[in-house]
Amino acid sequence: MTVIPKEWLPPCSMKRIICHWTAGGYKATSLDRAHYHLLIEGDGTLVRGTHSIADNVSTADGVYAAHTARCNTGSIGVAVCCMSGAQASPFQPGPYPMTPKQWETMAKVVAQLCQFYRIPVTPQTVLGHGEVETYLGIPQHGKWDPMVLPWAPEMSRTQVGHYLRALVQRAMLGEEPLEQPSSATLSIGGKTFPVVMLNESAYVAIRPLAEGLGWYMRSATGGLVQVDVGGKLLTLSSTLIEGKGHVACRELAEALGTSIEWEPQTRTVKIG
Numbered sequence: 494m495t496v497i498p499k500e501w502l503p504p505c506s507m508k509r510i511i512c513h514w515t516a517g518g519y520k521a522t523s524l525d526r527a528h529y530h531l532l533i534e535g536d537g538t539l540v541r542g543t544h545s546i547a548d549n550v551s552t553a554d555g556v557y558a559a560h561t562a563r564c565n566t567g568s569i570g571v572a573v574c575c576m577s578g579a580q581a582s583p584f585q586p587g588p589y590p591m592t593p594k595q596w597e598t599m600a601k602v603v604a605q606l607c608q609f610y611r612i613p614v615t616p617q618t619v620l621g622h623g624e625v626e627t628y629l630g631i632p633q634h635g636k637w638d639p640m641v642l643p644w645a646p647e648m649s650r651t652q653v654g655h656y657l658r659a660l661v662q663r664a665m666l667g668e669e670p671l672e673q674p675s676s677a678t679l680s681i682g683g684k685t686f687p688v689v690m691l692n693e694s695a696y697v698a699i700r701p702l703a704e705g706l707g708w709y710m711r712s713a714t715g716g717l718v719q720v721d722v723g724g725k726l727l728t729l730s731s732t733l734i735e736g737k738g739h740v741a742c743r744e745l746a747e748a749l750g751t752s753i754e755w756e757p758q759t760r761t762v763k764i765g
C-alpha cells in the first residue's frame with residue numbers, strides 16, 4: 494500500500510492525523526495547498542500541500558499548515574477537495590459532493606501516514622475535523638468536515654468517524670475489499686447475490702436481496718432493518734459496508750428458521 498511518494502514524507506515526530514474537506518471545488522487551489530499537507534482531488538489525484546509535514550512539528554515560528562484551530566502542532570492535515578456550498582442542516586452536499594473514491598483514497602493516505610509516522614488508529618489520533626471538539630476538547634466553531642457522506646447521509650457523525658478508522662485499519666492490513674469483487678455468493682430462493690466476507694462472517698446487501706426476492710423493506714434505521722417476508726416480519730441487525738446496509742447470512746438464516754451451508758468449492762453460502 495503506497496499512495497504517497499516517499500519524498501513527501503520527511504522523517505519527524507507527528508502525533509495525529511486530522512481529516513478535512515476543503516469546502517471548495519474538485520481541484521486543489523493554491524490557498525487549499527497552503528492549509529493542508531496532502532489533498533485528494535475529485536478524481537482521486539493526490540496533491541502535495543505547500544508546507545512540508547515537518548513544518549507542523551513546531552508551530553512556534555508561524556510557518557506551518559494551518560488546518561485545525563489550536564491543534565496544528567504535531568498534526569498532519571489531509572483534505573478531500575470538495576463540498577463547496579454544502580449545508581449541514583438540512584444536509585445539502587452542494588455542487589461538489591465528496592465522492593466514495595475520494596473517501597477511500599483518503600483512508601489509504603491516512604493508513605500510509607499511520608504506518609510511516611507510527612501513529613495508532615484511535616479517535617484521538619486519527620479523526621475528522623468535526624470530531625476534534627468531541628475527542629480532543631478543542632472548540633472548532635461548528636466545523637463538521639468530513640463527517641457526512643453524501644452517498645450515505647443517514648449515517649451519524651459517530652458512525653462516519655468509526656467507518657473512517659475501520660477503513661484505515663483495513664488498508665493498513667493490506668486488505669482492499671473496496672476494490673475487489675465480492676469473494677463469495679449467496680444462494681437463496683433460486684437466486685444468487687454477492688457476499689462480502691468480513692470478520693469471519695458473510696454479509697449480503699439487504700436492499701438488492703429484498704428486491705431480488707420480492708421481500709418488502711419496512712424500515713432501515715439505527716443499525717436495524719425490518720423486512721416483510723411473505724407476511725412474516727424479520728428484524729435483523731444491519732452493518733454498513735461501503736456505505737450500504739448489509740446483514741449477516743447466518744442471522745438471516747436463523748430469522749428465516751432455515752438451514753445455512755457453505756460450499757467451499759464454489760464459495761457459495763446456501764440458505765434454505
Ligand SMILES: [Zn+2]
Pocket residue numbers: 512513514560622636638
Ligand atoms: Zn476542516
